[in-house]
Amino acid sequence: MKKISIVTPCYNEEDNVEELYQRVKSQFDELNNYKYEHIFIDNASDDRTVEILKSIAENDPNVKIIVNSRNFGPIRSPHYGLLQGSGDATMLIVADLQDPPELIPEFIQKWEQGSELVIGVKNESDESPAMYLIRKAYYTLTAKLSETKLVKNFYGFGLYDKKIIEIIKNIPDPYPYSRGILVDLGFNMEKIYYRQPVRHRGVTSTNFFSLYDIAMLGICSHSKVPLRIATLSGFILSLICFLIAFVYFLYKLFYWDEFPLGTAPIVIGMFFLGSVQIFFIGLVGEYVGHLISKSSNFPLVIEKERINFHTSDDD
Structure with missing residues (x-):
């Protein structure tokens, strides 16, 4: 039996x-x-x-x-x-x-x-339609990011x-x-x-915190895509910033008196890049925390x- x-x-x-x-x-x-x-x-x-x-x-x-x-x-x-x-x-x-x-x-x-x-x-x-949609969206995202074929x-x-x-x-x-x-x-x-x-x-x-914990565990355990997005975003944003800086430099050289540099683009660029950096540092922190949890012998x-x-x- x-x-x-x-x-x-x-x-x-x-x-x-x-x-x-x-x-x-x-x-x-x-x-x-x-x-x-x-x-x-x-x-x-x-x-x-x-x-x-x-x-x-x-x-x-x-x-x-x-x-x-x-x-x-x-x-x-x-x-x-x-x-x-x-x-x-x-x-x-x-x-x-x-x-x-x-x-x-x-x-x-x-x-x-x-x-x-x-x-x-x-x-x-x-359950409530809002919660059902949130769960569905998460599982759709996780399935697309995951290197393992997870089941929604x-x-x-x-x-x-x-x-x-x-x-x-x-x-x-x-x-x-x-x-x-x-x-x-x-x-x-x-x-x-x-x-x-x-x-x-x-x-x-x-x-919310336990749901977030489970969500991040699922992503960190089965996908490196977010880390690669962070790396590629860093390269792309660096290139864009370099091109903008180069264009400003040329404008200033050729139109020294007529082209005021101004503080608005500097402030906007600084806050934009700062927010992107903080987001991706947090993302890398999730992976580091995940690795620490996995390496524990508890x-x-x-x-x-x-x-x-x-x-x-x-x-």
Whole structure:
């Protein structure tokens, strides 16, 4: 009997974890020929999330819990959770109920048909139109810049064969962009399109800074194009500035008294070049910070507690 590991990262999801547990359980109640484990990895919630999960785990040995020592962010904690499953395949489902558990049988079916990587792609969404357009624009930009063929509107919701998880375990990346790594491995991939429902309960912990962090991680991990744009822009702007300076010099030589140099072009040019330099210095800083994060030997997360992992599959 094959085993499926369901991994759910959560932070302050006291309003959602119990319903998610019940909905996942109901799917496997129908899938009689599969065993499963549901691993919740909690990012040091300060509400009743862990308390509720422990209550569930007391009555259901299929539920396993990892509690982090602190909040390690939305990048490291989910990736670490993926590596903890013992199943023949591992599936990532977020705790806010925006990844429909009712699609589990379809994911498993595609996997059984030979696709090692089955990913959920959001083609419709009930979120605000403005946010949907911003996300779509980002993924379009990232796909165009990336040297890897990234999948638009893929957020991690998917089912991954054990061989993929074993490969990822051997990639020593302390700050991984999981969505890019999964696609970059080159395994046989199948897409399942779905409509993402709006969050009905609780408040998302994702803010502008975490979204920006994920966005820059995706770009810095899979593209050198922005650095090359910075270099080419430097050459082009240098050439333009040289030509303008040369033209001014000639005008001043031939029309010394009639041609006042003026301060306006100097001030405009100075502020323009200054803003361009600051922008590209910031861009280079993002890459430097990315390299520093990648070179760190710090573990993905530090566990405070884990529950039900002692339970044997043969019990």
